Amino acid sequence: EPEVTQTPSHQVTQMGQEVILRCVPISNHLYFYWYRQILGQKVEFLVSFYNNEISEKSEIFDDQFSVERPDGSNFTLKIRSTKLEDSAMYFCASTFGGTGSQETQYFGPGTRLLVL
């Protein structure tokens, strides 16, 4: 069964450093998402991406964040200058984008980011 994959599974970085989180969505999916979950808090939507551009972003997704689909398979989240409060589990998701069963978002296993 097709699945969303994410790398790395864990990332430790120093405050102020740039990190890139990578995702490979399911191959025929058209919509891509990033969510994050700070320990003990709700899963939060960050951004959605369709047709090579951001379709929606949350207030969290400020100028420190960017997303890119550099080729036909990868979808990346870049944090330019990490802060302590960026420590969280980051989930990538994808969906075909239709209605009914096609709207289901499939999630990757997550990348746990720790900023020291």
Add this chain to the structure above:
Amino acid sequence: GDSVTQMEGPVTLSEEAFLTINCTYTATGYPSLFWYVQYPGEGLQLLLKATKADDKGSNKGFEATYRKETTSFHLEKGSVQVSDSAVYFCALRAGNNRKLIWGLGTSLGVNP
């Protein structure tokens, strides 16, 4: 704004006990409702969904009915197993908006 409220955990049950995890929502229009499950060390997996009022989603013995009148989508299972130990998340997708809005998650532990 749109929101999801789940009962707080952790919930601990004995094997074969009945499970209910409450979920209520606030949303404009008619959202689609989802339950996701996260097993230890794994990602978020869709457990079941319902897209309109009175729909019942079901999977792996779990059920949830979309109740518009009470704005609820409670998760139930008649007889839990140790392998059901996981964190369960209620979520909604409102109208044409594609993002998911999540509850806090409820941790379930099942003892043999």
